[in-house]
Amino acid sequence: MIRIPHFPLALTLCAAALMPVGVSLTSPARAAEIDVWIGTASSQLSQGIYHCTLNTDNGKLSPARLVAEASGPGFLAMHPKLPVLYAVGTLDRTPSVIAYTIGKDPQGKSTLTQIGSLPIGDGGGTHLAVDATGTTLLTAQYGGGSVAVFALAEDGSLDRRTQLIKHEGGSRVVQGRQEAPHTHWVGFSPDNRFAFAPDLGLDQVVIYRVDAAKSELAPHGHADVPPGGGPRHMKFHPSGKWAYVLNELDLTVSVFDYDAQAGTMTRKQTVQTVPRRALNREQFVSASEIRVHPSGKFVYSANRGHDTITVFEVDADSGELNAIQRANVRGATPRNFNLDPSAKWLLAAGQDSHSLASFVVDPETGTLQFNRSVIHVPSPICVLFQPE
Numbered sequence: 001m002i003r004i005p006h007f008p009l010a011l012t013l014c015a016a017a018l019m020p021v022g023v024s025l026t027s028p029a030r031a032a033e034i035d036v037w038i039g040t041a042s043s044q045l046s047q048g049i050y051h052c053t054l055n056t057d058n059g060k061l062s063p064a065r066l067v068a069e070a071s072g073p074g075f076l077a078m079h080p081k082l083p084v085l086y087a088v089g090t091l092d093r094t095p096s097v098i099a100y101t102i103g104k105d106p107q108g109k110s111t112l113t114q115i116g117s118l119p120i121g122d123g124g125g126t127h128l129a130v131d132a133t134g135t136t137l138l139t140a141q142y143g144g145g146s147v148a149v150f151a152l153a154e155d156g157s158l159d160r161r162t163q164l165i166k167h168e169g170g171s172r173v174v175q176g177r178q179e180a181p182h183t184h185w186v187g188f189s190p191d192n193r194f195a196f197a198p199d200l201g202l203d204q205v206v207i208y209r210v211d212a213a214k215s216e217l218a219p220h221g222h223a224d225v226p227p228g229g230g231p232r233h234m235k236f237h238p239s240g241k242w243a244y245v246l247n248e249l250d251l252t253v254s255v256f257d258y259d260a261q262a263g264t265m266t267r268k269q270t271v272q273t274v275p276r277r278a279l280n281r282e283q284f285v286s287a288s289e290i291r292v293h294p295s296g297k298f299v300y301s302a303n304r305g306h307d308t309i310t311v312f313e314v315d316a317d318s319g320e321l322n323a324i325q326r327a328n329v330r331g332a333t334p335r336n337f338n339l340d341p342s343a344k345w346l347l348a349a350g351q352d353s354h355s356l357a358s359f360v361v362d363p364e365t366g367t368l369q370f371n372r373s374v375i376h377v378p379s380p381i382c383v384l385f386q387p388e
Contacts, residue, residue, distance in 0.1 A: 032056045034340065035102075035110050038064060039087060039382030041335070041351060042072030046378035049073050049087060049100075051110055052356070054385075059345045059358045059371040068100060068112040075127045076384045081134045084115075084156035085384075088125025088139055091117055095124040097139055097150060099158050102386065118158045122146045122166075127185045127233075131192055136215040138186040140197060145181025147197050147208075151215035162215045171203040173228035174249050178203070184248070185233045190240045194220060194263040198231035200248055205231055207263060223265035225254045233289055238296040242319035246290035246301050251279060253290065253301055253312070255320055269320045273301045273310040282306055289336045294343050298366030302334040302348070309337060309348060311366050327368040331355040338383040345371070349380035356380055 033053040040046035048069040053062045073089035083102040100112035123143030130137050137150040149163040167181035182201040195208040203225050208217035225231045230249030243256040251273045256265040279285045285305035292299050299312040312321040331350020339346050346359040358373040
Protein backbone atom coordinates (compact mmCIF):
# COMPACT_ATOMS: atom_id res chain seq x y z
CA MET A 1 0.00 0.00 0.00
CA ILE A 2 1.44 3.37 -1.02
CA ARG A 3 1.07 6.15 1.54
CA ILE A 4 -0.41 9.34 0.09
CA PRO A 5 0.99 12.52 1.69
CA HIS A 6 -1.21 14.32 4.18
CA PHE A 7 -3.44 16.47 1.94
CA PRO A 8 -2.96 19.93 3.50
CA LEU A 9 0.82 19.49 3.45
CA ALA A 10 0.82 18.24 -0.15
CA LEU A 11 -1.35 21.19 -1.20
CA THR A 12 0.97 23.63 0.58
CA LEU A 13 4.03 22.23 -1.17
CA CYS A 14 2.35 22.43 -4.58
CA ALA A 15 1.26 26.01 -3.93
CA ALA A 16 4.75 26.96 -2.82
CA ALA A 17 6.22 25.53 -6.03
CA LEU A 18 3.90 27.68 -8.13
CA MET A 19 4.58 30.94 -6.25
CA PRO A 20 7.00 33.53 -7.64
CA VAL A 21 10.43 33.75 -6.04
CA GLY A 22 10.36 35.96 -2.97
CA VAL A 23 6.75 35.24 -2.10
CA SER A 24 6.29 33.16 1.09
CA LEU A 25 3.37 31.36 2.59
CA THR A 26 2.04 33.03 5.71
CA SER A 27 0.26 29.93 7.09
CA PRO A 28 2.40 26.81 6.66
CA ALA A 29 0.54 23.56 7.25
CA ARG A 30 1.09 21.94 10.62
CA ALA A 31 1.72 18.24 11.03
CA ALA A 32 -1.36 16.30 12.08
CA GLU A 33 -1.41 15.11 15.67
CA ILE A 34 -3.74 12.55 17.16
CA ASP A 35 -4.60 11.79 20.77
CA VAL A 36 -3.04 8.83 22.56
CA TRP A 37 -4.66 7.74 25.82
CA ILE A 38 -2.60 5.54 28.12
CA GLY A 39 -3.98 3.29 30.85
CA THR A 40 -1.59 2.35 33.64
CA ALA A 41 -1.10 -0.36 36.23
CA SER A 42 -1.37 0.37 39.94
CA SER A 43 2.16 1.29 41.03
CA GLN A 44 4.12 3.80 43.11
CA LEU A 45 4.79 5.87 39.99
CA SER A 46 1.43 5.85 38.27
CA GLN A 47 -1.35 8.24 39.28
CA GLY A 48 -4.00 7.42 36.67
CA ILE A 49 -4.69 7.91 32.96
CA TYR A 50 -2.06 9.71 30.89
CA HIS A 51 -2.21 11.44 27.53
CA CYS A 52 0.23 12.30 24.76
CA THR A 53 -0.02 13.03 21.04
CA LEU A 54 1.41 11.22 18.03
CA ASN A 55 2.72 13.27 15.10
CA THR A 56 1.38 11.31 12.16
CA ASP A 57 3.98 12.75 9.76
CA ASN A 58 7.13 11.66 11.63
CA GLY A 59 5.89 9.33 14.38
CA LYS A 60 7.20 11.49 17.22
CA LEU A 61 5.48 11.48 20.60
CA SER A 62 4.82 14.49 22.82
CA PRO A 63 5.62 14.25 26.56
CA ALA A 64 2.95 12.35 28.51
CA ARG A 65 0.86 14.15 31.12
CA LEU A 66 -1.65 13.02 33.74
CA VAL A 67 -5.26 13.73 32.70
CA ALA A 68 -7.34 11.73 35.21
CA GLU A 69 -6.48 10.42 38.65
CA ALA A 70 -7.49 6.85 39.49
CA SER A 71 -5.92 3.73 40.96
CA GLY A 72 -4.86 1.24 38.29
CA PRO A 73 -7.01 2.43 35.34
CA GLY A 74 -5.44 -0.33 33.27
CA PHE A 75 -7.56 -0.85 30.20
CA LEU A 76 -9.45 1.81 28.28
CA ALA A 77 -12.20 1.79 25.65
CA MET A 78 -13.81 4.44 23.46
CA HIS A 79 -17.51 4.99 22.75
CA PRO A 80 -18.12 4.25 19.04
CA LYS A 81 -20.10 7.46 18.42
CA LEU A 82 -19.43 9.94 21.24
CA PRO A 83 -16.33 11.59 22.76
CA VAL A 84 -16.55 9.38 25.85
CA LEU A 85 -13.76 7.21 27.24
CA TYR A 86 -14.16 4.33 29.70
CA ALA A 87 -11.68 2.74 32.09
CA VAL A 88 -11.62 -0.13 34.56
CA GLY A 89 -9.91 0.88 37.79
CA THR A 90 -10.40 1.41 41.50
CA LEU A 91 -12.27 4.33 43.07
CA ASP A 92 -12.56 4.59 46.84
CA ARG A 93 -11.10 1.06 47.10
CA THR A 94 -13.95 -0.28 44.95
CA PRO A 95 -13.29 -2.00 41.58
CA SER A 96 -15.26 0.12 39.15
CA VAL A 97 -15.92 1.03 35.55
CA ILE A 98 -15.47 4.78 35.05
CA ALA A 99 -16.76 7.07 32.29
CA TYR A 100 -15.11 10.33 31.13
CA THR A 101 -16.03 12.93 28.54
CA ILE A 102 -13.20 14.07 26.29
CA GLY A 103 -12.75 17.82 25.91
CA LYS A 104 -10.22 20.63 25.51
CA ASP A 105 -8.79 23.09 28.03
CA PRO A 106 -8.28 26.82 27.20
CA GLN A 107 -4.82 26.00 25.81
CA GLY A 108 -6.28 23.42 23.44
CA LYS A 109 -4.95 20.39 25.34
CA SER A 110 -7.14 17.30 25.54
CA THR A 111 -8.86 16.65 28.86
CA LEU A 112 -10.93 14.00 30.61
CA THR A 113 -13.86 14.88 32.87
CA GLN A 114 -15.40 12.10 34.94
CA ILE A 115 -19.14 11.74 34.36
CA GLY A 116 -19.81 8.76 36.59
CA SER A 117 -18.78 5.31 37.71
CA LEU A 118 -20.37 2.03 38.75
CA PRO A 119 -19.05 -0.79 40.94
CA ILE A 120 -18.23 -3.92 38.96
CA GLY A 121 -19.34 -6.16 41.79
CA ASP A 122 -16.39 -8.54 41.52
CA GLY A 123 -12.60 -8.46 41.56
CA GLY A 124 -10.81 -5.72 39.67
CA GLY A 125 -11.60 -5.31 35.99
CA THR A 126 -8.96 -6.59 33.56
CA HIS A 127 -10.45 -5.51 30.22
CA LEU A 128 -13.52 -3.79 28.78
CA ALA A 129 -15.28 -3.22 25.48
CA VAL A 130 -18.22 -1.22 24.11
CA ASP A 131 -20.54 -2.68 21.47
CA ALA A 132 -21.02 -1.08 18.04
CA THR A 133 -24.39 0.46 19.00
CA GLY A 134 -22.94 2.28 22.01
CA THR A 135 -25.57 0.79 24.32
CA THR A 136 -23.67 -2.04 26.04
CA LEU A 137 -20.35 -2.21 27.87
CA LEU A 138 -18.64 -5.39 29.04
CA THR A 139 -15.86 -5.87 31.58
CA ALA A 140 -13.71 -8.95 32.23
CA GLN A 141 -12.55 -9.82 35.75
CA TYR A 142 -9.42 -12.00 35.86
CA GLY A 143 -9.50 -12.56 39.62
CA GLY A 144 -13.20 -13.32 39.81
CA GLY A 145 -13.42 -15.21 36.52
CA SER A 146 -16.45 -13.22 35.46
CA VAL A 147 -18.00 -10.96 32.83
CA ALA A 148 -20.00 -7.91 33.91
CA VAL A 149 -22.55 -6.27 31.61
CA PHE A 150 -23.53 -2.60 31.78
CA ALA A 151 -26.19 -0.53 30.01
CA LEU A 152 -25.11 2.88 28.70
CA ALA A 153 -27.28 5.98 28.51
CA GLU A 154 -27.75 7.98 25.30
CA ASP A 155 -25.08 10.48 26.36
CA GLY A 156 -22.59 7.65 26.89
CA SER A 157 -22.77 7.73 30.67
CA LEU A 158 -23.11 4.54 32.72
CA ASP A 159 -26.73 3.65 33.41
CA ARG A 160 -26.72 0.37 35.35
CA ARG A 161 -25.15 -3.05 35.64
CA THR A 162 -27.48 -5.60 34.10
CA GLN A 163 -25.55 -8.85 34.68
CA LEU A 164 -22.58 -10.41 36.44
CA ILE A 165 -21.81 -13.78 34.85
CA LYS A 166 -19.46 -16.12 36.70
CA HIS A 167 -17.40 -18.70 34.80
CA GLU A 168 -16.84 -22.05 36.47
CA GLY A 169 -14.12 -24.70 36.46
CA GLY A 170 -10.48 -24.76 35.41
CA SER A 171 -8.39 -26.86 33.04
CA ARG A 172 -5.72 -27.44 35.76
CA VAL A 173 -3.05 -28.00 33.11
CA VAL A 174 -0.66 -25.30 34.35
CA GLN A 175 -0.31 -25.52 38.13
CA GLY A 176 -1.06 -22.31 39.96
CA ARG A 177 -2.64 -20.61 36.95
CA GLN A 178 -5.54 -22.79 35.85
CA GLU A 179 -7.24 -24.11 38.99
CA ALA A 180 -10.02 -21.54 38.56
CA PRO A 181 -11.53 -19.39 35.78
CA HIS A 182 -9.63 -16.22 34.82
CA THR A 183 -11.53 -14.13 32.28
CA HIS A 184 -8.97 -11.94 30.54
CA TRP A 185 -10.65 -10.10 27.62
CA VAL A 186 -14.06 -9.23 26.25
CA GLY A 187 -15.15 -8.15 22.79
CA PHE A 188 -17.85 -8.35 20.15
CA SER A 189 -18.21 -10.03 16.77
CA PRO A 190 -18.05 -7.73 13.71
CA ASP A 191 -21.86 -7.94 13.34
CA ASN A 192 -22.43 -7.31 17.08
CA ARG A 193 -24.48 -10.52 17.47
CA PHE A 194 -22.02 -12.34 19.70
CA ALA A 195 -19.58 -11.55 22.53
CA PHE A 196 -16.37 -13.39 23.35
CA ALA A 197 -14.49 -13.88 26.63
CA PRO A 198 -11.14 -15.71 26.48
CA ASP A 199 -10.66 -17.43 29.85
CA LEU A 200 -7.05 -18.27 30.75
CA GLY A 201 -8.08 -20.70 33.48
CA LEU A 202 -10.49 -22.68 31.32
CA ASP A 203 -8.40 -22.88 28.11
CA GLN A 204 -11.56 -21.70 26.36
CA VAL A 205 -13.03 -18.72 24.57
CA VAL A 206 -16.52 -18.47 26.07
CA ILE A 207 -19.12 -17.27 23.54
CA TYR A 208 -22.34 -15.36 24.31
CA ARG A 209 -25.32 -14.16 22.29
CA VAL A 210 -25.81 -10.40 22.57
CA ASP A 211 -29.13 -8.64 23.16
CA ALA A 212 -27.96 -5.04 22.65
CA ALA A 213 -31.43 -3.58 23.25
CA LYS A 214 -31.53 -5.07 26.75
CA SER A 215 -27.75 -4.97 27.35
CA GLU A 216 -27.77 -8.66 28.21
CA LEU A 217 -25.77 -11.77 27.28
CA ALA A 218 -26.94 -15.39 26.94
CA PRO A 219 -24.66 -18.48 26.87
CA HIS A 220 -23.92 -19.69 23.35
CA GLY A 221 -20.95 -22.06 23.54
CA HIS A 222 -17.17 -22.05 23.62
CA ALA A 223 -14.04 -22.68 21.57
CA ASP A 224 -11.03 -24.60 22.89
CA VAL A 225 -7.36 -23.66 22.65
CA PRO A 226 -4.56 -26.24 23.14
CA PRO A 227 -4.39 -27.52 26.77
CA GLY A 228 -2.26 -25.22 28.90
CA GLY A 229 -2.34 -22.43 26.31
CA GLY A 230 -4.09 -19.94 28.58
CA PRO A 231 -6.09 -17.73 26.16
CA ARG A 232 -5.63 -14.05 26.93
CA HIS A 233 -6.73 -11.71 24.09
CA MET A 234 -8.28 -12.17 20.64
CA LYS A 235 -8.96 -10.18 17.48
CA PHE A 236 -10.94 -10.72 14.28
CA HIS A 237 -9.56 -10.50 10.77
CA PRO A 238 -11.08 -7.57 8.81
CA SER A 239 -12.82 -10.09 6.53
CA GLY A 240 -14.64 -11.55 9.54
CA LYS A 241 -13.66 -15.05 8.40
CA TRP A 242 -10.94 -15.72 10.98
CA ALA A 243 -10.27 -15.07 14.66
CA TYR A 244 -6.82 -14.95 16.26
CA VAL A 245 -6.48 -15.94 19.92
CA LEU A 246 -3.28 -15.14 21.81
CA ASN A 247 -2.38 -17.77 24.40
CA GLU A 248 -0.50 -16.22 27.31
CA LEU A 249 0.97 -19.27 29.01
CA ASP A 250 2.60 -21.06 26.06
CA LEU A 251 3.18 -17.95 23.88
CA THR A 252 1.22 -19.15 20.88
CA VAL A 253 -1.46 -17.80 18.55
CA SER A 254 -4.39 -20.05 17.65
CA VAL A 255 -6.11 -19.38 14.32
CA PHE A 256 -9.85 -20.13 14.09
CA ASP A 257 -12.26 -20.25 11.20
CA TYR A 258 -15.25 -18.15 12.24
CA ASP A 259 -18.81 -18.91 11.15
CA ALA A 260 -20.55 -15.55 11.49
CA GLN A 261 -24.04 -16.95 11.04
CA ALA A 262 -23.67 -19.68 13.65
CA GLY A 263 -21.34 -17.73 15.95
CA THR A 264 -18.89 -20.63 16.18
CA MET A 265 -15.08 -20.91 16.05
CA THR A 266 -13.12 -23.88 14.66
CA ARG A 267 -9.41 -24.06 15.48
CA LYS A 268 -7.11 -24.98 12.59
CA GLN A 269 -3.60 -23.70 13.44
CA THR A 270 -1.52 -22.84 16.50
CA VAL A 271 1.89 -21.23 16.03
CA GLN A 272 4.66 -20.19 18.42
CA THR A 273 5.30 -16.47 18.75
CA VAL A 274 8.93 -17.13 19.77
CA PRO A 275 10.93 -20.36 19.29
CA ARG A 276 10.99 -22.42 22.49
CA ARG A 277 14.78 -22.51 22.52
CA ALA A 278 14.80 -18.71 22.77
CA LEU A 279 12.18 -18.72 25.52
CA ASN A 280 14.24 -21.18 27.55
CA ARG A 281 16.92 -18.51 27.97
CA GLU A 282 14.51 -16.13 29.71
CA GLN A 283 13.68 -16.06 33.43
CA PHE A 284 10.06 -15.06 32.73
CA VAL A 285 7.97 -15.21 29.55
CA SER A 286 4.32 -14.40 28.89
CA ALA A 287 2.33 -13.31 25.85
CA SER A 288 0.32 -10.12 26.29
CA GLU A 289 -1.40 -8.47 23.31
CA ILE A 290 -2.43 -9.22 19.73
CA ARG A 291 -3.42 -6.85 16.90
CA VAL A 292 -4.44 -7.29 13.26
CA HIS A 293 -3.29 -4.83 10.59
CA PRO A 294 -6.36 -3.16 8.99
CA SER A 295 -5.22 -4.47 5.59
CA GLY A 296 -5.60 -7.99 6.96
CA LYS A 297 -2.14 -8.89 5.68
CA PHE A 298 -0.33 -8.94 9.03
CA VAL A 299 -0.84 -9.94 12.67
CA TYR A 300 1.26 -8.70 15.60
CA SER A 301 1.72 -10.19 19.08
CA ALA A 302 3.78 -9.06 22.09
CA ASN A 303 6.12 -11.27 24.13
CA ARG A 304 6.89 -10.22 27.70
CA GLY A 305 10.24 -11.38 29.07
CA HIS A 306 11.57 -11.84 25.56
CA ASP A 307 10.49 -8.18 25.13
CA THR A 308 9.66 -8.40 21.45
CA ILE A 309 6.76 -8.01 19.06
CA THR A 310 6.32 -10.86 16.60
CA VAL A 311 5.15 -9.93 13.10
CA PHE A 312 3.19 -12.58 11.19
CA GLU A 313 2.17 -12.53 7.55
CA VAL A 314 -1.36 -13.77 6.87
CA ASP A 315 -2.13 -16.28 4.13
CA ALA A 316 -4.79 -14.57 2.03
CA ASP A 317 -6.66 -17.82 1.35
CA SER A 318 -6.56 -19.59 4.71
CA GLY A 319 -5.85 -16.83 7.25
CA GLU A 320 -3.02 -18.93 8.67
CA LEU A 321 0.12 -17.27 10.03
CA ASN A 322 3.84 -17.31 9.30
CA ALA A 323 6.28 -15.40 11.54
CA ILE A 324 8.53 -12.99 9.58
CA GLN A 325 10.04 -10.72 12.28
CA ARG A 326 10.61 -10.39 16.02
CA ALA A 327 11.30 -6.74 16.79
CA ASN A 328 12.83 -5.55 20.08
CA VAL A 329 10.34 -3.20 21.75
CA ARG A 330 13.12 -0.92 23.11
CA GLY A 331 11.67 -1.33 26.59
CA ALA A 332 10.90 -3.90 29.27
CA THR A 333 7.74 -5.99 29.58
CA PRO A 334 5.53 -4.99 26.62
CA ARG A 335 2.15 -5.39 28.29
CA ASN A 336 0.40 -3.64 25.41
CA PHE A 337 0.87 -2.02 22.01
CA ASN A 338 -1.35 -0.57 19.32
CA LEU A 339 -1.41 0.51 15.68
CA ASP A 340 -2.53 4.05 14.96
CA PRO A 341 -5.66 4.42 12.74
CA SER A 342 -3.53 4.80 9.60
CA ALA A 343 -1.48 1.69 10.55
CA LYS A 344 1.64 3.67 9.67
CA TRP A 345 2.84 3.73 13.28
CA LEU A 346 2.97 1.23 16.13
CA LEU A 347 3.37 2.29 19.76
CA ALA A 348 4.77 -0.26 22.24
CA ALA A 349 4.24 0.22 25.99
CA GLY A 350 6.95 -1.06 28.34
CA GLN A 351 5.32 -1.62 31.72
CA ASP A 352 8.56 -2.15 33.67
CA SER A 353 10.67 0.35 31.70
CA HIS A 354 7.91 2.99 32.12
CA SER A 355 8.18 3.84 28.44
CA LEU A 356 6.24 4.25 25.22
CA ALA A 357 8.23 3.71 22.01
CA SER A 358 7.30 4.51 18.41
CA PHE A 359 7.88 2.25 15.39
CA VAL A 360 7.21 2.80 11.69
CA VAL A 361 5.25 0.02 9.98
CA ASP A 362 6.33 -0.95 6.47
CA PRO A 363 3.06 -0.95 4.46
CA GLU A 364 4.30 -3.62 2.06
CA THR A 365 5.96 -6.12 4.42
CA GLY A 366 4.34 -5.23 7.77
CA THR A 367 7.75 -5.22 9.46
CA LEU A 368 8.69 -2.74 12.19
CA GLN A 369 11.53 -0.22 12.41
CA PHE A 370 12.30 1.72 15.59
CA ASN A 371 11.50 5.41 15.09
CA ARG A 372 13.85 6.70 17.84
CA SER A 373 10.98 8.35 19.72
CA VAL A 374 10.54 7.15 23.33
CA ILE A 375 8.74 8.96 26.14
CA HIS A 376 8.38 8.28 29.87
CA VAL A 377 4.98 6.96 31.03
CA PRO A 378 4.52 5.36 34.47
CA SER A 379 3.60 1.65 34.23
CA PRO A 380 1.74 1.79 30.88
CA ILE A 381 -0.46 -1.21 30.10
CA CYS A 382 -2.98 0.11 27.53
CA VAL A 383 -2.51 2.28 24.44
CA LEU A 384 -5.69 3.72 22.90
CA PHE A 385 -5.95 6.06 19.94
CA GLN A 386 -8.72 8.53 19.22
CA PRO A 387 -10.37 7.57 17.01
CA GLU A 388 -9.76 3.91 17.79
